[in-house]
Amino acid sequence: MAKFNRARVKAQVRSAVVSEAVPSGRTYEGGAGYRRDTKSELFLLAVTNMVGEHTFYESAGQRDFRYAELVGQATLADPEWTARLLKWLRSSANMRTASLVGAAEFARARLSAGLDGMSRQVVDSVLQRPDEPGEMLAYWTAVHGRAIPKPVKRGVADAVRRLYDERALVKYDSDAKGFRFGDVIDLVHPSNSGLVQADLYKHALDRRHGRDEPIPERLTLLRKRQELMALPEQERRAVLRTPERLREAGMTWEALAGWLQGPMDAMAWQAIMPSMGFMAQLRNLRNFDQARVSDKAAKAVADRLADPEQVARSRQLPLRFLSAYRAAPSVRWSWPLEQALTHSLANVPVLGGRTLILVDTSGSMSGPLSARSELMRWDGAAVFGIALGMRCAEADVVSFASTSKPFPMRDGESLLRAVERWRKGGYFLNSGTETAIALRKHFGKHDRVVIVTDEQAAYGNVGTVLPQEVPLYTWNLAGYRHGHAPSGSSNRHTFGGLSDSAFGMIPLLEAGRDADWPF
Structure with a gap:
């Protein structure tokens, strides 16, 4: 009798996040914990790490130390891989602070090991907004001291040449910053892209050092802004009738309110709305x-929110649209935000067969995604779980903690309405994390199981509950050290992050293809 050459045999496929095959540790809740290799642990932490912020099981200090250590280890073991990760982390995963800190720790690890090259390019690659050169220097001096090494200076200088212009100076250079534009220029001595930028550097230095010098003639935006600022207060509201003057002077909505010395009424918002960024x-x-604001002005915003190219270009995380939906009282935003959220989840696959989706709503998932966010980690789990359920041919979506509660899917329901039905219907359970029990209770000859979780299961061994031939996909939303199941092969795979970028790996694996890193 044949032992291997049987009907329906499947090729062994591998995924990028790799763990040990047998658990050697424990999760924070006492379940079997699978330790991951350095790259895998770093990746899952990086795509969920807000830096400097506590999570349910880790203090900010513990989490930041672990992140810096992992970046250093990965940098020495495989600098090319780490460089790609950090660039992708900023560009596609939109994890701004984690990528910036990672680049600084990359440079530190290389310098400590006496290695030349790469650090300048890595630092430059993660600085993509004009305030980030100053942010990089502030992080380095706060953590590693005032002596800034040449590769870091040169990477920052490269970014300054790309990013500093008149609009950037207006928006981001202020007394509230420890490193102003002039400080950055003083420290890194960037080259310029031409006479206009050379004049900008000089003006930034004059501003920083309190020198009362006229604005150079080539800096037309700043000169127009100066003219606006000099207008008598009683004449300023008349400018709202010519919004192009505000745009030409680089006026932001934040600055407009102070300039008007009065309320931001409909006329003020309608004048500045065309100049505002997507976020x-x-x-x-x-x-x-x-x-x-008028329906006409609101429609222009709504059309932008619903535009798939605008959504993609904005690089907003999906949960930003849920946050906006909950904050905006008017129904006129509901459909555009639904479209925007759908566009931001373009990588969620269409899956045939029967899928069991378990959404972790235990107490450890009730912490905020970030210090400034009103959304919790379990909000993210619900969005991803329900979105995937809507794309499946047949899906059983279940909220679980110490107990569990199936969530009935409704044909034709919008994702935002479904998420709100989840919230109002008591599906955030807020107790222990009995993952193995939920799996045993709800698995019934499904073709695959997807668990959206922080993986901190209590009791038992999640990795051994399912038959080996059934794929188990874990979507990690927290990045803790130990996972609840093995990963990397044998129908056990882990992905992670707060965006939809890794969802596309599921159909690859089921088509018999290995799923590599998303960068």
Whole structure:
């Protein structure tokens, strides 16, 4: 009798996040814990790490130390891989602070080992917004001291040449920053891209050092802004009738309120709305409603939110659209935000067969995603779990903690409405993490199981509950050290992050193809 050459035999496939095959540790809740290799642990931490912020099981200090250690280890073992990770982390995963800290620790590890090259390019690759050169220097001096090594200076200088212009100076250079534009220029001595940028550098230095010098003639935006600032207060509201003057002067919505010395009413918002970035508009939907902006002005914003190219270009995490939906009181934003959220989840696959989706809503998932967010980690789990359920041919979606509660899917229901039905219907259970019990209770000849969780299971061994031939996909939302199941092969695979980027690995694996890193 044949032992291997049988019908329906499947090729062994591998995924990027790799753990030990037999658990050697424990999760924070006492379940069997599978230790991951350095790259895998770093990846799962990086894509969920807000830096400097506590999570349910780790203090900010513990988490930041572990992250820096992992970056250093990965840098020495495989600098090319680490460089790709950090660039992707900033560009596609949109994890701004984690990528910046990672680049600094990359440079530190290389310098400590006496290695030349790469650090300059890595630092430059993660600095993508004009305030980030100053942020990099502030992190380095706060953590590693005032002596800034040449590769870091040169990487920052390269970024300054790309990023510093008149609009950047207007928006990001202020007394509230420890490192102003002039400080950065003084420290790293960037080259310039031409006479206009050379004048900008000089003006930034004059501003920083309190020198009362006229604005150079080539800096037309700053000169127009100066003209606006010099207008008598009683004449300023008249400028709102010519919004192009605000745009040409680089006026932001934050600065406009102070300049007007009065309320941001509908006229003020409508004048500045065309100049606002995607994220600024998304965060101000409630303000637009409270000011009663016109339907015409609101439609322009709504059309932008619903545009798939605009959503992709904005690089907003999916949960930003849920946050905006909960904050905006008007129904006129509901459909555009639904479209935006759907566009931001474009990588969620369509899966045939029967899928069991377990969404972890235990107490450890009730912590905020970040210090400034009103959304919890379990909000992210619900969004990803329900979104996947909507794309499956047949799905059983279940909320679990110490107990469990199936969530009935409704044909044609919007994702945002489904997530709100989850919230209002008591599906955030908030107790222990009985993953193995939930698996045994709800698994019934499904073709695959997806668990959206922080993996801190209590009791038992999640990795051994399912038959080996059934794929188990774990979506990790926290990045703790030990996982609840093995990963990397044998139908056991782990992904992670707060974006949809890794979802596309599931159909690859089921098509018999290895799933590599998403960068």
